Amino acid sequence: MDKNLPIILAISAASGFILGIKTLEYLLEHDYKIELIVSQNAYYIAESELGLVLSQDKNLIKNNILEYLNLKNKTESLKVWLDNEFHANPSSGSYKTAGMIIVPSSMSTVAAISSGYTSNLIVRSADVCIKEKRKLLVVPRETPLSSIHLENLLKLSNNGAIIVPPTIGFYSDPQSLDDCVNFLVGKILDLFGIDNSLYKRWSL
Numbered sequence: 001m002d003k004n005l006p007i008i009l010a011i012s013a014a015s016g017f018i019l020g021i022k023t024l025e026y027l028l029e030h031d032y033k034i035e036l037i038v039s040q041n042a043y044y045i046a047e048s049e050l051g052l053v054l055s056q057d058k059n060l061i062k063n064n065i066l067e068y069l070n071l072k073n074k075t076e077s078l079k080v081w082l083d084n085e086f087h088a089n090p091s092s093g094s095y096k097t098a099g100m101i102i103v104p105s106s107m108s109t110v111a112a113i114s115s116g117y118t119s120n121l122i123v124r125s126a127d128v129c130i131k132e133k134r135k136l137l138v139v140p141r142e143t144p145l146s147s148i149h150l151e152n153l154l155k156l157s158n159n160g161a162i163i164v165p166p167t168i169g170f171y172s173d174p175q176s177l178d179d180c181v182n183f184l185v186g187k188i189l190d191l192f193g194i195d196n197s198l199y200k201r202w203s204l
């Protein structure tokens with residue numbers, strides 16, 4: 001994959017903030033350029049699930065995240081946007097990107113994308129990826145799934161999005177939560193075309 005093209009990474013307010021943050025960690029550690037959008041609603045989840053407190057001051061959020069990941073040397077590779085910043089780079093199709101990963105994706109974000117109602121920057125960026133025929137990976141988090149959720153996900157899939165439910169392959173023999181997270185992040189990266197050895201692959 002062309003490392004000069006940034007990847008849009010969005011974290012919405014579904015359970016599993018760790019999946020978004022670990023995907024970000026891997027990409028930054030491997031020198032990818034990231035345009036990060038964390039939905040306003042996900043700030044609460046970052047704090048309740050990971051103890052990661054994100055400032056309301058836009059200038060401090062990047063620091064909060066890089067400090068948490070112990071990656072303060074990666075400040076050049078990361079741009080952070082608020083979900084109401086419609087003037088942000090990913091909002092325009094003329095801004096070239098390698099595509100977008102939404103991890104985790106709430107059902108509310110899935111519904112907004114599938115209806116084309118671009119209510120925030122995450123939804124607008126996904127809308128741009130769909131219209132520009134760029135890669136869009138959606139990691140939906142909800143259980144059980146209603147017919148409404150399934151219909152919305154089918155619509156996204158029919159429009160080229162890759163739907164990646166965060167379900168563990170037990171053949172990878174996970175022994176810890178870290179192993180489970182690595183399996184899921186590894187699958188997400190695989191599907192985005194990023195080589196990794198985060199999990200034990202099936203091989204006889």
Ligand SMILES: Cc1cc2nc3c(=O)[nH]c(=O)nc-3n(C[C@H](O)[C@H](O)[C@H](O)COP(=O)(O)O)c2cc1C
Nearest residue numbers: 012013014015039041042105106107108109141142
């Ligand atoms: C602790 C917590 C966990 C949640 N987990 C989920 C979830 O896993 N999936 C989901 O679709 N919504 C979940 N929600 C509800 C969403 O946060 C809510 O629908 C919100 O409007 C989504 O906003 P966003 O899509 O802009 O990020 C959760 C809410 C809270 C407070």
